């Protein structure tokens with residue numbers, strides 16, 4: 001399981017959590033998000049939640065657990081919890097080798113298929129899109145591939161994340177240097193404009209994307225996502241336990257159109273998660289195909 005907390009160093013004295021309280025809080029989070037935290041990582045709860053408890057004027061985890069169950073603000077508190085338990089690490093063109101391989105094999109195949117059928121339609125779902133760098137990258141790749149022809153295509157990238165602050169940041173589309181750490185300069189120059197606050201993604205790139213807050217642990221919400229030719233879910237299922245991985249990957253399978261592809265992170269695997277997809281091996285990536 002990957003590192004859960006992006007920033008867990010603090011000079012404040014942390015509150016202690018008992019094993020029983022840890023299990024209660026862990027199970028609550030699992031129930032809401034599918035994110036599973038091993039008891040070996042108990043200290044991470046102490047690190048990240050202590051500040052939140054003191055903001056609420058609470059001095060122990062038992063009172064926080066009661067707050068989550070009974071307080072009138074318990075629904076709003078969920079948003080805070082989502083922020084505390086997720087890692088939003090991402091960047092434009094993250095994992096270039098995988099993306100190049102995706103473009104040259106998977107995307108090329110889908111584009112040619114559509115052209116042959118005279119359709120020019122493409123639906124892509126970026127599940128766990130964080131602050132938007134992944135879906136914007138996909139839009140840029142499509143601009144680079146289709147160029148002038150893009151205007152004649154109906155392309156929709158549905159980009160969702162659990163975290164509302166991340167979705168709001170994605171919609172704003174303004175980024176600092178960190179987001180470009182894996183991006184060639186010519187791509188930044190072509191698809192972004194420099195503003196006082198940072199680099200703003202150009203409207204032509206943003207136009208293809210529909211951002212939405214969504215919990216992958218909410219099967220009804222997942223059913224409302226338009227059927228996709230390609231699903232991207234990179235560096236997300238790593239935080240889920242086996243049962244949640246199976247549920248989510250099962251939903252992706254149902255969502256995909258016949259012949260569609262699921263792309264996961266290069267350090268992730270569907271081994272023991274799903275046998276319904278056919279792994280297709282390309283240099284630099286494995287694409288999981290729903291055979292139709």
Ligand SMILES: C[S@@+](CC[C@H](N)C(=O)[O-])C[C@H]1O[C@@H](n2cnc3c(N)ncnc32)[C@H](O)[C@@H]1O
Pocket residue numbers: 033034035086087088089090091094127128129130131134160161162163166214215216217233234235236239265
């Ligand atoms: C490490 S980021 C990956 C971002 C991007 N896919 C990439 O690879 O660069 C993981 C994202 O998954 C999201 N996430 C975690 N659990 C989720 C859930 N149950 N539903 C929706 N998004 C979730 C987090 O909020 C976070 O933004």
